[in-house]
Amino acid sequence: MSSGRHLATLAFLTFGAMAVPAHAATIQIVMQNLVISPSEVSARVGDTIEWVNRDIVAHTATARNGDFDVMLAPKKTGSAVLKKPGTVDYYCRFHPNMKAMLKIAP
Amino acid sequence: MFVRLSIAVAALSLLSSAALAQGAKLTDPQIAHIAYTAGVIDINAAKQAEKKASNKEVKAFARDMARDHEAVNKQALALVKKLKVTPEDNDTSKALSKQAADKLAELSKLKGAAYDKAYIDNEVAYHKTVNSALETQLIPSASNAELKGLLQTGLKIFQGHEQHAEHVAADLK
Numbered sequence A: 001m002s003s004g005r006h007l008a009t010l011a012f013l014t015f016g017a018m019a020v021p022a023h024a025a026t027i028q029i030v031m032q033n034l035v036i037s038p039s040e041v042s043a044r045v046g047d048t049i050e051w052v053n054r055d056i057v058a059h060t061a062t063a064r065n066g067d068f069d070v071m072l073a074p075k076k077t078g079s080a081v082l083k084k085p086g087t088v089d090y091y092c093r094f095h096p097n098m099k100a101m102l103k104i105a106p
Numbered sequence B: 001m002f003v004r005l006s007i008a009v010a011a012l013s014l015l016s017s018a019a020l021a022q023g024a025k026l027t028d029p030q031i032a033h034i035a036y037t038a039g040v041i042d043i044n045a046a047k048q049a050e051k052k053a054s055n056k057e058v059k060a061f062a063r064d065m066a067r068d069h070e071a072v073n074k075q076a077l078a079l080v081k082k083l084k085v086t087p088e089d090n091d092t093s094k095a096l097s098k099q100a101a102d103k104l105a106e107l108s109k110l111k112g113a114a115y116d117k118a119y120i121d122n123e124v125a126y127h128k129t130v131n132s133a134l135e136t137q138l139i140p141s142a143s144n145a146e147l148k149g150l151l152q153t154g155l156k157i158f159q160g161h162e163q164h165a166e167h168v169a170a171d172l173k
C-alpha cells in the first residue's frame, strides 16, 4: 500500500522534474543588416531566446517593459530566458529602427 | 528648429551642387571617398563630445557613434582594398570636410548643457543630410554591387543613429 504510493510519488516527481526541461526550447533569432528575423516569435515561459548578431556593429535586444536588455557584440550571440508570459516589444537601443516582438505563452 | 533645418538644407544643397558641379555621375572611387569622409567627420565630432559632453546619455551616444562609424569605415577600407579601388578626393568630400571643421570650431566654444544640445541637434541634422545623400545620390550612383551593398547597410545603420539622436535630443528637453 504505502510502497505503491511511494512509487506513484516517485513517478510523479520524475515526470514533474523532466517535464519542464523537455518543454523548454531554445529559439534562435537573427540580426542581419539591421533586420531582426523572424520579427515575431511565439515562445513559452522557460524558453531561451538566442539572438545571433551577424552585423559588423553591436546591437541590443532591449525589452520595452524592462524584462531583458541583452548586449550583442558584432558577430556574437546573446541570450535571455523568458520568465513571464505576455507580449513583449523589444528594440535595439543603438539603432531604434530595429524592432521585433515576442509572444510568450505561460 | 529653423536654424537646425536650414543647416541641414544648406549642407544638402552644398552636397548636391558640388556633385552637380562635377557634371557627371559620381564614380565609385569618389563615392567611396565621400562615404569614408562622412564617417570620419562623425567620428571627430564624437571624439570631441566624449571629452566635452556633460550629460551621461550624450556621452554614451558619442561613444556609440565613434564605435559604429569606425566599424563601417574599417569595412569600407577592406572593401576598396579588395576591389583595388583608390578613393578619390572630390568637391563633395572637400565641401563636407570644410563644413564639418567649421561646425567643430563652433561647438568647441560651447560648454555644459548648451554644448550637449548643440552636439545632439547637429547629430540629428548631420545624419539626416548624410542619409538623404546616400539614398538619393551615393547608392543610386554606385556601380559595384558590393560597394552598393555596403552603402545600403550603412544607410540602415545611420538611419538608426538618426532615430537614436532624436531620442537623446528629446530626453534633453
Ligand SMILES: [Cu+2]
Pocket: A058, A059, A060, A092, A093, A094, A095, A098, B160
Ligand atoms: Cu542595433
